[in-house]
Amino acid sequence: MTDRGLRIAIGVLALAGAAVAGYLTWVHYRPEELICIGGGGCEIVQKSRYSELGPIPVALLGLVAYLAIGATALRRDLLTAAAAAATALAGLVFALWLVYVMARILDAWCNWCLASDAILTVLTVVTVVRVFRLAEPAPG
């Protein structure tokens, strides 16, 4: 895939992730609007203490991260691509911790969060591939 293709993929995935994270941020402040798909686990997860880092909703952090990663698609340098990959990878590791929390501590599943995790996984792969691509020698 060309760098242009990778940048488009990053933009689209980041927008999709931002949409999910944006919705979860919104319902964090308006819990009565939460629509749980496939059971009531998302309500438990959203109201648990793990839904916040200090005073900041985790979903809001996710939203900011997705938007930041999406913005990196506008630039073509290696440093920006590496920053996107680092952000995505850090988010993925943290997301895995939250999956552990859902499975082993809360015993409740938030399908919106899992949707975000799926997007983030693909986004991480794409951003890392882009680092490889930009570090390759230019043809010729």
Added chain:
Amino acid sequence: MQALSPGGTVHRMKTSRRTLALALTGVVVAAAAVAVVLVLVSRGGGDGNGGSATTTAAAASRPASVRGIPQQGIVLGNPDAPALEEYADVQCPYCGEAALKLLPDVIDQYVRTGKVKLVWRGLAFLGPDSVKGLKAIDAAAAQNRLWDVAERLYERQGQENSGWVTDELLDEVGASVAGLDVSRWKSDFESSATSKLMDEASTAATNAGVRGTPTFLLDGRPVPLSALDIAAFHKAIDPMLG
């Protein structure tokens, strides 16, 4: 600039590899540092559910006995399974023994396997601590955490009518149950839904002729337990289940 020597190509590839290695190292190190900080803050931060718990919520978890089993209001387990009702008072010592020694095995062997569903029928006839404790247990039904709270309360059972069900103890119980919104739970102590559950259990006990606690009924039929252990439970309930 088109005619690069082979040496120039090698040099450029080496530079590129170095750049890639540097970039990847930076990515991994930065990501690891950020992720570690996030996980540490997530594990240790906060003051409990909704900021209302006074004790540490870092220890919040679900009792192993009920983990992974669907819970709906007063019911634990497969909603279509035969109903095993438990009539109990949180102050009664035998109920405590049943909750902590018998029920984990019953849940493991009968509820988790879908043979029966466990239905809570909480009674409060021993005194004020019974009433306060029962409200706390029944209030957790609204969040599908009733059996979690019941077990955590039984673990802390005190001397009958000694005033052991204190607000501090309830804070501790609430903070120990993962997934429980403590402020909502506490405001539900006096909710109409909670008092309805208490009334329903009391009426059901009268109708079923329950004379003591703990009493177990399988689809309305008394389970004749000779002792509060799993062997006696097998002996009593297996013939009833057929």
